[in-house]
Amino acid sequence: MKKMEFVFLLIFFPVTLSVKHSLKFFLTASSGVKNFPDYLAVGLVDEVLILYWDSIRRKTEAKEDWSQKVLDNDPQLLELYTQECLLSQYKYTAKIEILKKQLNQTGDVHIFQLMFGCEWDDENGEKNGFVQYGYDGEDFIAFDLKTLTWIAPKPEAVITKHKRDRDRPNNERWKYFLTEHCPTLVKTYLDYGKSSLLRTELPSVSLLQKTPSSPVSCFATGFYPDRAEIFWRKDGEELHENVELGEILPNHDGSFQMSVDLNLSSVTPEDWRRYECVFHLSVVKDEIITKLDKAVIKSNCVPPSEFPAGPVIGGVGGLLLLLAVCITGVFIWRRRNNGFKPANCFRLIIH
Template structure:
């Protein structure tokens, strides 16, 4: 039977230090699907703190820290913003379908926007991207102050929006100032829970000796985790599939990495799954099979000077999340105002100016 080692590397790192983020994900859907017509999720440091969909028609808190620090006025404003955004998304889907010459089927338009702040260097960043049917459609290049599109169907919108300098300046102000201010406020609200560090529980799962082996890390917080397969002490990337970062109901995260290797290759080599996280908890793990047989797995505790948090960010579907893959990472935004979440949602119609609402 194959032998596999799981190595959990514990990084010595201040859990609350580093890069923090405030991100929003809007998803509009059309067609015959068992999913709300419009959903919105807000996240701080990749943890969900608010939710809205077109079925419940109300923005609701998802953490105690936001519930305790913002009252009904805040949630009423959020609700009105998102009700307006729902209508814009209906227009966006129709326009996108026309651009792509589509008349039937299920389709989605998504916006990802937000900002990041490094509390050690003071550096900030902001982003806004649109996707259609899971593919890149538009993105805002803040350094160049212009919209870009990888597809010809997005060119009419690019031309229109790049000529609206006032809108571009407003978004720049939001990303560099307003969004960062609200991110810091939310971090202060939730510092007792956002400062927590929970190490991953790691399991190796396998159906039978000839099946792929899945390295499953779950229950960790914050979200930055790296899963690497090693072969005879060297990094091994062949026939490895890294799964999406996914949220757990308790606010922690999970991620998997699956490797496909023949039983003979397992016997002749020493493979290991290395899980890197800035945590402190290590527990015993086993290979689990359908037959409930298992091989003990050694847990080797090491130390690393730094752990690079590679976060593949995602948008929203099951229990509030529908995965949206980004080839180059995912990047979101916000407009400007003195209110907590002044936001505008552009339409894709090249002759339209979009709608804006405040929350």
């Protein structure tokens, strides 16, 4: 079960460069998926997994010591989480059957998801929230907090939109939760978990290159929080061409990593000294600057005679096993750019 929780966290891990603190919930109901719970829910504060619930264990579990203290000191909150998960399990599994009929679908495997939460800026007090439903990996319907109406990106969801638009009391309840109750919970969790959530860790930064003709990757790992940026610049000016920025990804220890590649195919060796990689953590004033220098570039280019065949064979076997797990869980979709997008199996395996 521990492996399943970790897989779920990596797939659903939404990343953001915002300076806001957040509380987000991800609820997933499924049908026809073997060896996986029919219903699963997680809660995250600032992208840290704090709560877990599934239809097999049917128990609200805190995933951090400080999030457990929140529940210990507020039994009503624990009861609220438990009851909401129990109700949602039956409501959303039934919703799948309704949508199958509404959309004239056949087949057994279907996924229904709800993602909701809020963000709170501790500098200016700004609050915002979102509610979004997905079905079979695609956007289905979303809540517009400003107008208290629903947005239907697909014609099949228009019926649901009109029904929800007419339910004004429920829309008002969503508004209250997103703008009042949820931000209050964010502050509570931040207070209990400040030694972890509000810590600052600077990364180690390396220059990596697969082969002499490959792009040079500026790789930063071990930083916290995830509100950071990394980029290449030339003569003090940020570059936007011949660069490829990677995503911010989680490490196993709770810190983060990210990288940015620079294509040097048209750069002469004499001009290398004009380039540098810059990493900046939002909560720290100073930048970490790494000059482009061939002497410090690390390469994983190994001559065939030195290639360790034994570990590679074992590694391939492990990757095939993880790929099987990933294929089994490929129905899970994650939130990206306010929408649903297929989980990347290979990124999951690597990271």
